[in-house]
Amino acid sequence: MNQIVPPAETTRTGRTGFVPDFELYGEETDFPDVLHCELLKDRAPAHGWRITPHRHGRLHQFFLIMAGDGRCHLDGETYELRQGSVLNVPAGAVHSFSFEPGIKGYVLTIPVFELADAQERLPLGSSALAGFFKANADRSIVDMFRAVHSEFTGHRQLRAPMLRAMSRQIACVVARLAPTEAGPAPGAGSDARIQRFELLVRNEDTRGWRVSDYAREVGLSPNHLIRLCRAHFGVSPQRFIEDVGFREARRMLAYTRMSIAEVGFSVGFEDPSYFSRAFRKRTGVTPKAYRESLAS
Incomplete structure (x- = not known):
């Protein structure tokens, strides 16, 4: 008999009340790469x-x-x-x-x-x-x-x-190897509008959009988008947008030679100083320190 795993609140530490929710096993830092x-x-x-x-x-x-x-x-x-x-x-x-x-x-x-x-x-x-x-x-x-x-x-x-x-x-x-009886994954069958929202957030052409812009594009009211986003991702749409932007910034800092100002601009920050402050607030280190730590 399958064990029923009850839903759990995920904290900022990446742990749930029942089992750990990791990025990579044993790690609580953000996933840093394409794969x-x-x-x-x-x-x-x-x-x-x-x-x-x-x-x-x-x-x-x-x-x-x-x-x-x-x-x-x-x-x-x-x-x-x-x-x-x-x-x-x-x-x-x-x-x-x-x-x-x-x-x-x-x-x-x-x-x-x-x-x-x-x-x-x-x-x-x-x-x-x-x-x-x-x-x-x-x-x-x-x-x-x-x-x-x-x-x-x-x-x-x-x-x-x-x-x-x-x-x-x-x-x-x-x-192609999947058996026809493969069971559904937890959380499978996500709302197509949330999938569309996720794709839009990750599209470079939508940099600078507000939550209301995304909601209108996927055919939802802002409040409905907030409810769906919290149900599927555990965070608000604004938090999800920020998470995507900072994750992309970390990748650029790690795997490109773009200047810090260019990285910030690519993820929607026109002011390099504001980007550095926001990055440090989110990660605990400046963009320069983050890049140097990877190089070392």
Whole structure:
């Protein structure tokens, strides 16, 4: 029988009253990149090869087991992991792992909005990836995970668009392996108007829009948009807009040579000094210090 996980209030620390809600496992900082790809051995040994129950509210994950065994516990069910297993773990699903020491494989973590384009969700809006499932991986999937890990760690030119393209490819290939009985993910079936709002916020052409502008564009009153946004994201529309802007600013500071003023302007701040103050208020450090900390 599936364990019923009651809804929980998420605090600013990223923890809920029932299970931790992480960006990356064990971390409470904001997700800093287009995606994250690491080897299982990069994180699991430090936790005794056991990953305790947690969830990722807005992150979708794919796991590939290349050698070794393990178990996945997801929403009260237990799944055996064997060499050649590929796992689809949707955002919001409560999961944990027990790995055999020395297990080899990858975990690919992707913010759900990165698998969207200007027109529609690709392919998270479909039922194929909406629920957890385990399937057998062929050599082509193994090669894809190796390639995205190489691109992620390589920091070459055009890194971000390459990673976005590769993540879509993996998502589509894994979706083809989905069984027809794959169950819905927690929170699946989001309101199309909220999905439209999210895409608009992430569109560079809407920089500077007010909440009322977004509400009008998606066909809602501002108050209705506030209610839906709090229900789906746990924050107000204004907070969500700010979160998107500062997350994009962190990426630009980390992976481009744009000046701090240019980064601020790109995310809607015309005054560099105001951007620096706002960035420090949000992150605790100045844009310059943030960039220097990554360089070091």
